[in-house]
Amino acid sequence: xxxxxxxxxxxxxxxxxxxxxxxxxxxxxxxxxxxxxxxxxxxxxxxxxxxxxxxxxxxxxxxxxxxxxxxxxxxxxxxxxxxxxxxxxxxxxxxxxxxxxxxxxxxxxxxxxxxxxxxxxxxxxxxxxxxxxxxxxxxxxxxxxxxxxxxxxxxxxxxxxxxxxxxxxxxxxxxxxxxxxxxxxxxxxxxxxxxxx
Numbered sequence: 001x002x003x004x005x006x007x008x009x010x011x012x013x014x015x016x017x018x019x020x021x022x023x024x025x026x027x028x029x030x031x032x033x034x035x036x037x038x039x040x041x042x043x044x045x046x047x048x049x050x051x052x053x054x055x056x057x058x059x060x061x062x063x064x065x066x067x068x069x070x071x072x073x074x075x076x077x078x079x080x081x082x083x084x085x086x087x088x089x090x091x092x093x094x095x096x097x098x099x100x101x102x103x104x105x106x107x108x109x110x111x112x113x114x115x116x117x118x119x120x121x122x123x124x125x126x127x128x129x130x131x132x133x134x135x136x137x138x139x140x141x142x143x144x145x146x147x148x149x150x151x152x153x154x155x156x157x158x159x160x161x162x163x164x165x166x167x168x169x170x171x172x173x174x175x176x177x178x179x180x181x182x183x184x185x186x187x188x189x190x191x192x193x194x195x196x197x
């Protein structure tokens with residue numbers, strides 16, 4: 001077997017792995033966890049799903065970890081391409097909101113997982129808090145928010161996004177909640193464009 005064919009097979013394996021996780025995230029968020037359905041929607045055989053994730057618990061934990069990695073990993077790019085305020089708002093209204101809506105579906109599935117789920121959830125919270133801290137600190141340096149802000153308090157404020165209904169106009173509601181929180185966070189004279197009280 002040539003090195004090229006090994007590399008191609010590994011690339012296929014990685015693509016299958018990612019497709020399965022992406023489809024599983026949507027399925028779990030909708031309250032379903034059927035390996036047959038996930039395999040069909042991912043365009044792979046059910047045996048491929050089982051090779052990657054031998055148990056439903058393994059799949060649920062992998063989806064949860066994937067969602068957290070994405071939520072944390074997107075922060076540097078947002079800060080590179082947006083102002084600190086816009087990076088915070090985009091992270092909250094797009095990425096954090098999506099994560100929390102997915103997590104709501106994952107919560108029931110995680111409850112049936114082993115005690116490892118507790119460790120994963122604790123690690124996830126610290127990772128998300130780290131991402132929120134990075135965004136808050138960038139805004140403190142930019143002078144757009146108060147210097148005494150506690151990132152954990154900000155994250156608790158954003159937890160209201162958990163109550164959004166994915167079948168409603170959730171994006172508008174996410175933006176409204178983020179705007180309300182921002183008004184409490186903003187430094188005097190830095191309430192954002194067209195958002196003066």
